[in-house]
Amino acid sequence: MFRTALRNVLAHKARLLMTVLAVMLGVAFVSGTLVFTSTISDASQASSRKGFDNVDVVIKPSDNTQSTPGARSPLDHKLLDKAAGVPGAASATGTVSGFTAIADKSGKLIGEGFSTSGSNYFPGADGKDARYPMRDGAAPKGPHEFALDAHTADRGGYKVGDTVRISVDGPVREQKLTGIFTTDDGTVAAGGSLALFDTATAQKRFAAPGEFSEIDIKAAPGTSQTALKDAVEKILPKQGATATTGKQLVNEQAKFIATSMDGMKNALLAFAGVALFVGTFIIANTFTMLVAQRTKELALLRAVGASRRQITRSVLIEALVVGTVAAVTGLLAGIGIAAALRALVGATGAKVPDGPLVISPSTILISLLVGTVVTVLAAWLPGRRAAKIPPIAAMNSVHATATTKSLMVRNTIGALFAGAGTAAVLTATGMSYSGSTRAIMGAGVGLLLIGVLVLTPLLSRPLIALAAPVLRLFGISGILARQNAVRNPRRTAATASALMIGLMLITGMTAVAGSAQQAIDKMATASLKADYMVSMASRTPLSPDVAKKLASTDEVTASSPLRNSPARIGTTTEFLTGVNGKDFGKLTQLDFSEGALGTLSGDRAVVDDSTAKEKGWHTGSRLPVTFEDGKRGTLAIGGVYQRNQIIHGIILDNATLAPHQKHITDMQVMVKTKDGATAASKDKLVTALGKNPAITVADKKDVSGDIAKTITLMLNMLYGLLAMTVIVAVLGVINTLAMSVFERSQEIGMLRAIGLDRRGIKQMVRLESLVISLFGGVLGIGLGVFFAWATGELIKATGQLSTYETVLPWGRMGLFLALAAMVGVLAALWPARRAAKLNMLQAIKAE
Template identity: 70%
Template sequence: MFRTALRNVLAHKARLLMTVLAVMLGVAFVSGTLVFTSTISDAYQKSSQKGFTDVDVAIQPHRQDRDNGAPGEAPKLTQQLLDKVRAVPGADSTTGSVSGFAAIADKKGKLAGQGFTSAGANYFPGKDGKDTRYPLKDGRAPKAAGEIALDSKTADRTGYKVGDTVRLSVDGPVLEQKVTGVFTTDDGNVAAGGSLALFDTATAQKLYAKPGEYSGITVKATAGTSQTALKSAIDKVLPADAEATTGKELADEQAKFISQAMDGMKTGLLIFAGISLFVGVFIIANTFTMLVAQRTKELALMRAVGASRRQVTRSVLIEAFLVGAVAAVAGLLAGTGIGAGLRALMGGQVPDGPLVVPPSAIIASFGVGIAVTMLAAWLPGRRAAKIPPVAAMSSVHAVATTRSLVVRNTIGAALTAVGAVLSLTATSESMLGLGAGVLLIGVFVLTPLLSRPMIAAAAPVLRVFGISGKLARQNAVRNPRRTAATASALTIGLTLITGLTVIAGSVQQGIDKMAKEALKADYVVSMASMTSLSPDVAKKLSGLDEVTAASPMRDSASRIDGERESLTGVNGKTIGKLTDLDFTSGSLAGLSGDKAVIDDATARSRGWKLGSTLAVTYEDGKQDKLTVSGVYKGNDLIRGVLVDTSTVDPHQSAASDQRVLVKTKGGASEGTKNTLEKALGDNPAISVQSKQDVSDSIAKQINLMLNMLYGLLAMAVIVAVLGVVNTLAMSVFERQQEIGMLRAIGLDRKGIKRMVRLESLVISLFGGVLGIGLGVFFGWAAGEQIKTALATYELVLPWGRMGLFLLLSAVVGVLAALWPARRAAKLNMLQAIKAE
């Protein structure tokens, strides 16, 4: 039976090639994902390990979550603590570090680096006058205010060199700094496209903390002193609000964090690989069904001479195993290439490192490739084994029984109904996902039943093409199961693409509506890095002649009624002119002193209402009471507990604003925007956005994500194209006698080509219409869930894109028919007529 299976594989090389390609693409996606994520993870971990080479113990601020403690960040580490640690037995060298955000403008005034990875830190010289963390490549270290050193990647990217003056921003105001040196670093953020500027320690402390304070202290042990022994000695001198960790523990934690970060990307990519493989299942099942059908008499003869049902099934599974093994090897090689290609595309954005092919990629390639192929081939093989030898020899088995179709349609209708009910009544994302999956399977089971009426609807159009059109329609509905399996591959891809497009467009519409309805302000000013703004920005903007009203959105950590809750300080006098909040009770009037307004979601969760008294503990630990003077409907732009800035400012050691809302005399215009940006020193770190800019920036992110998903789903569409080609090629092979007879009675080669192309077009459009319809339904169902988080969400049907998707279906059909149509037209009519 093994020799028979091997002979059958070699006898149908061309036909099985498309099956191998379908499986190979899915396997390549899986192995490519594992190779790529493992390579990136390994590069980051090795880069991180380099960073801990000279760290045996690290000391960080620590605060226990005490009910009576002051909320907010833990206190910084002091110079006195650093001196104590330096004197601990076993401590060879001690380094104090302080860091934060630092936006560097390139020579064109644009932000250099990747926003949140644009960092600033201190250069802490050791006994030899050097900081081993940052080896200098050129120049010297910064020694006074107004001097910085730049990382070499940023220097190369921007063209700055020693002696140049750089414009830089930490929290708002622009600083003019002289470049005194260029250094190298193993910092993974810099390797990923960020930037790092070093100040002298005194300047860094002034910018990011207070004089004499550090955000961390690292210690290198003397020779012969273990990390645990040094940590035990340091623990004895640490205050309650600081904790020590060994370098090994830090490295392990960092490796775990990197691994978890990669897991999200890996899961997302593997989902799309699974989709491609799922689509491939239809093609494999189709292929083996046709191959078994073509060998029916051969299999019947084997049964007649003594082969058992198990042996017949086993021969088909051995054939599938061989095909799957070849596809797995090819997929692994292609996946390794994909992983290397993706790594090359990200060159300069991730740390350098070798290509890593993990054992999991090899195991997954063979496991997935062979398992998927054998699973898809099992049912055709089992069917073939069940056919009585005498019936098989006379081909009586060819037509599916009425009973089997009734059973299939009944199961499909039940699954569709259950899936629709679950989708419509879903109260969570998991239930919605389950409902969508069940509904999709139900529709697939029903597809043969749906194909007849939907393809029949195309009859008036096909009549235009005469006899070729009529024959194409009859061929498309002749074997509804095969038509359904072929169309289903395309349906899956277009269901996902359409659903994602509907959701993305509807979310964008909701965000646009929210921005316009919730804000009266003309501009929202914030840091490009989403870090805190200096309070000087709000003061400067308020003093401009063009500005009629301005208010900061100032965050302040607090604890209300014993639970952590962030307060947002606003200008109580102007906030009403800048926002259009919908109040369910109370108002913004008189927002000052001990008054506070809260969003409705917080009010419901905490049991607060108009007039409620709240016991608040501020950042500095002082306690007071607030009275709820209003409850409003919150949104993604404005939510939480709003109080006047005068209420929180006395309790903050350093005020910081998340954003500033601004209303101007002439409204939003390019000229006004330029005036505001100029007043802020044309700062690359500060973003001045109109309401439309806010909406457009979110739309840009949504479209970027959508385009990435389109690219990933393109794999499923490619597999679907192979499925249509496969089906048509087999259909042409099966109908050799019929095609020969048509040629003999006068249908020319053009007519034969047209017939095959129209058949392909009809099947593809059927799959496209079904996929778009399902996608719209799933987009609507998902939108019902999104409405609970985004009140302004409303369903938007992207008619233009849906038309494009339908056109894509037609293109798939036309392209897929090129080879089968050409092959059908080239058949020798006399040989075809006498073929058995």
């Protein structure tokens, strides 16, 4: 039986090619994803480890120090001196860091967001900082000097002695470049920038005079990291600081890098998973047709003594061989994809750390297992079905049709699954939001999808029948195409299901994304009267000088900075939001369920409904508060407003909050201008701020777009997934039509003999392909619309997007249907040409 199985594989090489391609695509994406993410992760970890070469123990503030009102960082010069004198310590370095934007000579930001950082140059006894060896020039001294990493200096075209425009917290500063240094910093290696100031200047800009972000200690020869850590812990204050070994930090960093790669890995693996899932229909379809064509052969094997188990095993051996070939090919293709992805990322301008391609044994094993297991599982049902055919019945029939009983059982099971799934989804949409609601919704979606997949053969007849009036316009070719499409409902269903799944996902997500975007736009329009929101590009705190500059600009009629400050209310720490109480009402339009906004001044505050409900607060409630500086006071709740993605929390007047803040910084500034949100108004604001590359001036559309950025990213990824699905679906339709042409060779020869020309044969095959593809497209879009509605009800139940309403993207749905039609047209090109080229006499004689 093993030799028979191998002979069958070799005898049907062309017919199995599409199956090999479908499996290979899925495996290639699995192996490519694993190799690519492992390569980037390992290279990033290696680069990160270099940054800890001279660090054996690190002292950092404890997690609660920054959020505890009145708390001061214990990492000062006194602790630094103690750390340097610890037994076993060779040296101690105080580090302070934060965001620093570097402009190129045209005024554009070098680097992106959080990757543009600044720190301090901390010279040792020899006057040099071993972490940052100077390539050119000297270390910075004084508030108007700085040094820059070599990579950024080269990108910006800067040399020692140049004056460079930089920004730390908003205002543009012109600094003299005194030195260019080299570094192993992983952020710089990934394309970021690093600026260095003298310690006093860095402390003033990033923390507070005399304070450090961390203290790095190097062990003396012969002292272990653990022993040094034990010694360091003896000098630490009882609260506010922790000591960690360099090895622990390396491990934590490695874990962080691996975790940060999980999102990309999971997204790419999702593509591969859907491709493989869609590929299972092609595999099952291929083996079903191969088994049907070999019915007499299998019956003869049964007649001469082969058991049912041996027949099934022979089919599975064929699948194993095909799966192994596809898996090995996919693994090799995946390695190529990984190399291409790394080159592509580098070509976009992002700097990828150097390192070899990482092909781990687990990647090889997973790729091979995925390819073989998926293929064997998909072929199991056709193999089992082949073994159940009685030998005598099989010898009398070339094609064993499904019995009435089996079709009835299938339809009953499909109806039960679909009904249960629909009921579960409808139940979930009527429940209040919770973890169980999500679980019920997920289970319902899964059951409904399975039910529809099982019922697809039953649905094919009535849905394809709807196309009959149009097909009649093509004459006999159209009539034959419709009859061929419904001749084998199972095959038609399996072929259409591949496209159905892809279009279901993309239609549903497009509708949800479009609806969410519209809801966010409504929210921004409804809650904001401000024309612009001004903030740092990195989302780091903004200097209060920016708000003062904007307020003094003639174009601005009202403005308010938004400030955050931790405070203890009762037993928990809450963040207070400070605003310009006089102008806040001119810049926002909040819906109040209790009280009103009024004028924010003194101890009066307003709070969002979610926080008020959680804490049990109401209008008139008086809250005892411990402010950031440790002083106590009372806030009176004057109103409860409806929370949204833009404005939420406890809001009070900045005049009340500012006296209690250690360092006054703004998160963003709301601005209303004379002429509204126009290009001219925006240009005036940008000019007033010194054309600062570190600051963004965003209108309402920009604000809503920024909030919806994650949705847009997900949607773009899903469009990539659709492309993958379409490729596999095309292979499936080609496979089905090619085998259908082979099976109907005699029939096609007869049609040619009685007068149907080659053009008519081609048209018949094309129309059949078009009908099958549109059938899958209609089912997919219909399911996508249903799931989009159900997801929308779930989103509304969360209360996060109160303005959410399901909006169907009619234009894109029409485009998706046109795409399904194009799949049908393209997939039919080769099978139609092959059918038309058949010799009619040889075809009539074929069995």
